[in-house]
Amino acid sequence: xxxxxxxxxxxxxxxxxxxxxxxxxxxxxxxxxxxxxxxxxxxxxxxxxxxxxxxxxxxxxxxxxxxxxxxxxxxxxxxxxxxxxxxxxxxxxxxxxxxxxxxxxxxxxxxxxxxxxxxxxxxxxxxxxxxxxxxxxxxxxxxxxxxxxxxxxxxxxxxxxxxxxxxxxxxxxxxxxxxxxxxxxxxxxxxxxxxxxxxxxxxxxxxxxxxxxxxxxxxxxxxxxxxxxxxxxxxxxxxxxxxxxxxxxxxxxxxxxxxxxxxxxxxxxxxxxx
Amino acid sequence: xxxxxxxxxxxxxxxxxxxxxxxxxxxxxxxxxxxxxxxxxxxxxxxxxxxxxxxxxxxxxxxxxxxxxxxxxxxxxxxxxxxxxxxxxxxxxxxxxxxxxxxxxxxxxxxxxxxxxxxxxxxxxxxxxxxxxxxxxxxxxxxxxxxxxxxxxxxxxxxxxxxxxxxxxxxxxxxxxxxxxxxxxxxxxxxxxxxxxxxxxxxxxxxxxxxxxxxxxxxxxxxxxxxxxxxxxxxxxxxxxxxxxxxxxxxxxxxxxxxxxxxxxxxxxxxxxx
Numbered sequence: 108x109x110x111x112x113x114x115x116x117x118x119x120x121x122x123x124x125x126x127x128x129x130x131x132x133x134x135x136x137x138x139x140x141x142x143x144x145x146x147x148x149x150x151x152x153x154x155x156x157x158x159x160x161x162x163x164x165x166x167x168x169x170x171x172x173x174x175x176x177x178x179x180x181x182x183x184x185x186x187x188x189x190x191x192x193x194x195x196x197x198x199x200x201x202x203x204x205x206x207x208x209x210x211x212x213x214x215x216x217x218x219x220x221x222x223x224x225x226x227x228x229x230x231x232x233x234x235x236x237x238x239x240x241x242x243x244x245x246x247x248x249x250x251x252x253x254x255x256x257x258x259x260x261x262x263x264x265x266x267x268x269x270x271x272x273x274x275x276x277x278x279x280x281x282x283x284x285x286x287x288x289x290x291x292x293x294x295x296x297x298x299x300x301x302x303x304x305x306x307x308x309x310x311x312x313x314x315x316x317x318x319x320x321x322x323x324x325x326x327x328x329x330x331x332x333x334x335x336x337x338x339x340x341x342x343x344x345x346x347x348x349x350x351x352x353x354x355x356x357x358x359x360x361x362x363x364x365x366x367x368x369x370x371x372x373x374x375x376x377x378x379x380x381x
Numbered sequence: 382x383x384x385x386x387x388x389x390x391x392x393x394x395x396x397x398x399x400x401x402x403x404x405x406x407x408x409x410x411x412x413x414x415x416x417x418x419x420x421x422x423x424x425x426x427x428x429x430x431x432x433x434x435x436x437x438x439x440x441x442x443x444x445x446x447x448x449x450x451x452x453x454x455x456x457x458x459x460x461x462x463x464x465x466x467x468x469x470x471x472x473x474x475x476x477x478x479x480x481x482x483x484x485x486x487x488x489x490x491x492x493x494x495x496x497x498x499x500x501x502x503x504x505x506x507x508x509x510x511x512x513x514x515x516x517x518x519x520x521x522x523x524x525x526x527x528x529x530x531x532x533x534x535x536x537x538x539x540x541x542x543x544x545x546x547x548x549x550x551x552x553x554x555x556x557x558x559x560x561x562x563x564x565x566x567x568x569x570x571x572x573x574x575x576x577x578x579x580x581x582x583x584x585x586x587x588x589x590x591x592x593x594x595x596x597x598x599x600x601x602x603x604x605x606x607x608x609x610x611x612x613x614x615x616x617x618x619x620x621x622x623x624x625x626x627x628x629x630x631x632x633x634x635x636x637x638x639x640x641x642x643x644x645x646x647x648x649x650x651x652x653x654x655x
Binding site for chain 1: 394412644
């Protein structure tokens with residue numbers, strides 16, 4: 108398969124260019140992509156250097172590179188566009204339509220999307236992250252009064268990364284509580300959780316997948332045995348049904364998907380926007 | 382200021398539509414935006430319901446809504462496009478250019494970008510997150526041999542959220558170590574850190590900003606006093622200079638920017654792509 112070099116070029120972090128480009132290139136299974144991010148291209152010199160980097164890759168390759176760019180400043184964008192790559196820029200594609208619609212000239216200021224211009228949003232994300240850490244794994248704090256959502260599930264069902272993602276991406280206060288052997292055996296949730304029943308959301312997962320994940324952590328013993336894993340998941344799902352707790356099976360989902368499904372299902376509002 | 386309703390519509394999570402749309406609308410300071418995400422629009426019925434939601438917003442508002450969409454499937458995209466909003470879709474804008482360039486028809490399969498289609502990437506992100514948690518705050522593990530980067534800095538300089546973001550977004554193994562009073566006073570780093578000197582990266586921050594952040598946690602006492610904060614930051618920066626540790630001042634940066642600057646400065650490779 109021919110290797111296709113892909114550049115994500117930005118006058119800021121490159122996160123938007125990466126996200127956009129990734130959504131597009133994953134539609135083409137017949138290509139083999141090598142991806143490089145060139146962030147902080149915020150001067151003529153750096154833009155010219157980016158062009159040299161792209162052109163060098165073009166000379167080494169059988170096919171021309173693809174350049175996904177998010178260059179706010181038109182003069183720098185024009186420099187990057189002189190490269191030998193196929194150049195796709197979101198500001199080129201969409202900014203004029205919005206300017207016409209709003210009847211307002213864009214500011215052409217870089218760093219507004221992921222800049223700390225909004226200190227308040229930064230603080231909210233940090234505080235939500237601290238909340239997730241303090242309320243991880245049934246944590247000591249149990250500040251469930253201020254939680255937006257409390258994830259429940261067996262060990263390694265994806266609770267912690269999901270809580271952290273909800274915090275970092277959306278500023279949402281997500282706690283998580285791992286179901287204990289006691290709870291799985293008697294099928295009852297503790298009162299301190301039931302007080303917040305409307306905030307509970309269950310995570311479940313296919314037994315085979317959970318075994319793989321647990322084996323990474325502890326290859327031997329009951330923790331990752333087929334019998335134990337099946338028992339825990341069956342009882343957890345019974346608990347969700349018993350109390351009417353909405354749940355999602357995380358087997359085929361990424362962290363982004365699990366998070367989006369939780370927000371969509373619960374109606375919890377994003378406190379910040381990425 | 383007129384309120385402008387913005388929809389992010391996707392047959393998947395909506396993360397790409399949110400990221401793209403946010404980059405664009407933040408260029409217009411004269412508008413007041415109200416943002417709503419409509420994820421998992423993956424059937425005719427849901428697409429028609431999304432159109433009804435958008436049209437209802439259009440009727441209530443003085444100006445038409447903006448619809449940022451990432452609808453992979455052309456037939457669903459066509460339904461969404463019948464809404465009364467201004468419709469901007471990245472697949473409309475870019476997919477054909479790429480198909481022509483690759484001489485390959487796109488798969489039109491949704492969920493490839495943030496799907497768990499790549500189980501390996503999911504596992505890498507989870508493992509990196511577990512690594513960050515185990516090696517947080519100078520943590521018990523200190524698995525610095527396998528760390529990609531070790532962030533050092535005073536308490537509340539942004540180390541933990543940055544490590545978690547690097548793990549969740551890029552699968553990078555990031556540990557962090559808070560400088561202790563002892564180290565700040567004698568200006569020396571412990572041997573277990575110096576063994577990995579090439580992995581160290583410093584975070585610093587403006588004293589006023591750090592005070593604000595610390596006051597959120599502990600309003601009174603030495604921890605958030607002007608004198609203490611200035612002392613710690615001055616000594617931390619001396620340590621960075623003494624050992625030639627690259628550093629970034631996080632005062633005006635978001636978590637995304639801090640993370641991108643670390644990757645850019647250290648050359649640490651992303652293990653997964655968002």
